[in-house]
Amino acid sequence: MTDDRTTLAMLSEQLADAVATAGAALVAVHARPRLPSTGVHWKDGLVVTTEGTIRREDDIAVTLPDGRHIPATLAGRDRGTDLAVLRIASGSLPVATLGDPATLRPGHLVLALARLDEGGPRAAFGAVSATGGKWRCWKGGEIDRWLQSDLEIYPGFGGGPLVDAAGRIHGVNSGGLSRALATTIPVATVNRVMAQLLERGYVARGWIGAAMQPVQLDPTSRQRLKHDGGLLLLSVEPDAPASRAGLLIGDVIVAIDGHSLDGVDQLLDVLGGDVVGKTLRLEVVRAGQPVSVDVVIGERSRRAR
Amino acid sequence: MTTMSTAFLSDAAERLRASVVGIANGRRGRRAAGGAAIAWSSDLFVTSAHVVTASHATIVTPDGRAVPGEVVRRDAERDIAVVRAAGAGVPAAVAGDPYALRSGSLVFAVGHPFGVRDAVSVGVLQAVSPLPRGYGLNGHGSFVWIQADVRLAPGNSGGPVGDAQGRVIGVAAMVVSGMALAVPVPDVERFLSGLT
Numbered sequence: 363m364t365d366d367r368t369t370l371a372m373l374s375e376q377l378a379d380a381v382a383t384a385g386a387a388l389v390a391v392h393a394r395p396r397l398p399s400t401g402v403h404w405k406d407g408l409v410v411t412t413e414g415t416i417r418r419e420d421d422i423a424v425t426l427p428d429g430r431h432i433p434a435t436l437a438g439r440d441r442g443t444d445l446a447v448l449r450i451a452s453g454s455l456p457v458a459t460l461g462d463p464a465t466l467r468p469g470h471l472v473l474a475l476a477r478l479d480e481g482g483p484r485a486a487f488g489a490v491s492a493t494g495g496k497w498r499c500w501k502g503g504e505i506d507r508w509l510q511s512d513l514e515i516y517p518g519f520g521g522g523p524l525v526d527a528a529g530r531i532h533g534v535n536s537g538g539l540s541r542a543l544a545t546t547i548p549v550a551t552v553n554r555v556m557a558q559l560l561e562r563g564y565v566a567r568g569w570i571g572a573a574m575q576p577v578q579l580d581p582t583s584r585q586r587l588k589h590d591g592g593l594l595l596l597s598v599e600p601d602a603p604a605s606r607a608g609l610l611i612g613d614v615i616v617a618i619d620g621h622s623l624d625g626v627d628q629l630l631d632v633l634g635g636d637v638v639g640k641t642l643r644l645e646v647v648r649a650g651q652p653v654s655v656d657v658v659i660g661e662r663s664r665r666a667r
Numbered sequence: 668m669t670t671m672s673t674a675f676l677s678d679a680a681e682r683l684r685a686s687v688v689g690i691a692n693g694r695r696g697r698r699a700a701g702g703a704a705i706a707w708s709s710d711l712f713v714t715s716a717h718v719v720t721a722s723h724a725t726i727v728t729p730d731g732r733a734v735p736g737e738v739v740r741r742d743a744e745r746d747i748a749v750v751r752a753a754g755a756g757v758p759a760a761v762a763g764d765p766y767a768l769r770s771g772s773l774v775f776a777v778g779h780p781f782g783v784r785d786a787v788s789v790g791v792l793q794a795v796s797p798l799p800r801g802y803g804l805n806g807h808g809s810f811v812w813i814q815a816d817v818r819l820a821p822g823n824s825g826g827p828v829g830d831a832q833g834r835v836i837g838v839a840a841m842v843v844s845g846m847a848l849a850v851p852v853p854d855v856e857r858f859l860s861g862l863t
Contacts, residue, residue: 370676374773374831377791381771397801473771473791478799485771486816487791514816517801517844 376527377473377487383529384475385483387458390425391434391448391521393418398425400476400522402534407452408560410552411521413439414538416446424448426455429480438559442503442567443551444536447559458523461530463507463548466490474513474535474544476522488513491543498627499539503565504634506550509533510543558636568633569662570609571602576625577614579647587652589645591624592616607657610648617645633659676775679833680787686760686835687777687785687826689727690714690750694735703778703826704750705835706757711862713855714825715840716741716748726752729785739862745810746840747850747858760827763834765795765813765851773831774815776839776847778823790817795851802844813837813849823847 390398391411399415401424409424416422422434432450439446466472467490474486494508509532511524520537524546533546558565574593584590592614598605609615615623618632619642632642638661646653690704690712702718704726712726719738726734736752768774775789793814813828819842827835828849837849 370674370679370773370831374768377773378769378771381791382769385770478801481794481796481799482770484793484799484814485791486793487771487773487789514845516816516846518799 377471377485380473380525380527380529381475381483381485383459384523384525384531385477386427386456387531388427388475388477388483388522389450389455390477390479391415391422392424393422397518398478399518399520400478401448402458402521402523402531403455404458404552404556406457407450407454408437408556409434409448409450410534410556411446411448412534412536412538413441413444413446414536415520422448424450425477425480427477427483438563440503440555440559440565442501442565443499443505443547443555444501444503444538445534445547445552445555445559447556458531459529460549461526461528461532463509463532463546463550466493466509466526466532468492471527472511472513472532473525474511474515474519474522475525476516476519478518484516484519486514486516486519488544498630501539504551504631505547506554507548509546509548510540511546513544515544566638567662568635568637568659569602570604570633570657571599571660572604572609573597574615574626579614579616583647583650587616587647589616589622592647593623593626593629603657603660607644607655609644609646609655609657612648614647615644616647618642633662676773676787676789676831679829679831680775680777682833683760683827683829683835684777684785684787685729685758688712688729688755688757689779689784690718690825691725691727692719692721693725694723695725702822702824703839705825705827705838706755706759707749707859708759708863710751710753710755711859712736712750712752712755713838713859714748714750715838716743716746718825719748719750724750726750726755728755728757740858742858745850745854745858747838747855749859749862760835761833762852762856763830763832763836764853765792765836766853768792768795768830768836770794774817774828774836776817776819776823776826776828778819778826778839780820780822782822788818790815790847793846798843802846811851811854812840813851815847815849817847819847
């Protein structure tokens with residue numbers, strides 16, 4: 363009995379330590395009326411938060427753990443993955459200690475953290491509910507890992523970190539990606555999106571300028587071409603990568619850059635990568651015959667996001 | 668023999684549950700208690716002001732006895748009240764210090780959510796402070812509240828929020844933006860001063 367009591371008190375202390383450790387790298391972000399959101403000091407001088415909590419692009423400030431209020435500037439935002447990056451003065455607070463989200467399994471104890479004001483970090487407590495591989499969220503961005511937890515994302519907790527019992531940060535919690543459970547944007551996605559945002563202020567997504575729908579190939583073509591289906595071109599925009607490459611309405615694209623296509627998702631996965639300006643080879647079925655077409659990938663208009 | 672992973676908070680909860688009673692408005696004992704109250708001494712019980720709106724209240728002990736009591740002190744703004752019910756024979760809770768805990772410390776609530784007797788819900792402390800900006804509470808936000816990530820429901824009102832040792836650290840009052848609010852024990856003790 364006494365042992366249980368001590369162990370439980372130790373667990374309680376350990377959770378509070380985890381909050382203190384991870385909380386040292388958290389700021390309150392003031393970029394919307396009334397309620398602040400939370401930001402993670404991801405790298406020196408760079409704060410990550412959720413894009414949905416940035417309601418103004420100027421006059422942004424952050425509150426540091428020591429209570430100081432300092433200005434921040436928006437380095438870039440990506441609606442697709444719900445991430446935004448802010449710049450603050452270098453050396454303002456400790457940098458986050460990152461974990462490896464692949465080590466989290468359903469049932470692991472986790473905390474959602476927040477900083478809302480000059481007071482200490484705030485915490486919500488729960489367990490990892492579900493994990494998995496890559497997925498595409500409804501805002502269109504690719505998230506490198508499925509990571510959902512049984513945690514209450516209270517007002518202002520958006521942009522705050524998912525933290526394990528050792529105080530390591532596994533990603534950024536988004537209130538906007540799912541209603542049922544807390545969704546975490548994992549470390550790998552934050553790193554990838556941050557690199558692009560710092561380079562150009564937004565995440566470039568590839569574009570070929572054609573409308574298409576998934577189709578199944580007929581049995582003879584299937585056997586001959588070793589592809590089950592593809593994407594049928596329904597329209598081709600003038601003066602766009604697809605038309606410049608000579609793609610025609612009625613063509614069926616069965617592969618891009620060596621990736622078989624039987625749905626739009628696989629195409630979006632390829633176009634979501636670092637492909638703008640690159641030449642990719644398309645395998646196409648035209649009038650029943652296989653042809654290869656090289657396309658110089660364009661950049662999707664930022665208005666279209 | 669049990670381990671922490673199976674026993675978890677059960678010992679602490681058991682200790683605190685022994686001091687939790689049901690409470691209903693008026694002199695007539697009713698089994699369906701409207702809220703919870705905490706035994707603070709042999710005949711003083713602390714609860715929420717919004718649970719006891721009349722001058723008299725009835726305590727329902729863990730063994731099911733209805734004991735008539737009188738509301739001897741009440742502060743609607745701070746949402747706290749004291750009921751004297753002699754002869755209830757319920758062991759007093761051990762008072763803990765919310766300020767000794769940190770954000771992330773384990774806490775739990777005991778109450779009667781939706782009429783379930785002495786139900787336990789578990790979570791962690793968020794802060795002991797006035798409410799953050801943007802969390803509305805019609806002016807009550809400037810009071811110092813225990814703010815916790817613990818599920819409360821109607822029927823938890825007046826019940827304890829406890830620490831990992833099973834000591835009461837606050838009196839559950841309400842839910843704001845999903846967050847549990849409780850009156851910190853030092854404020855409760857100040858409120859009780861002079862009563863014996």
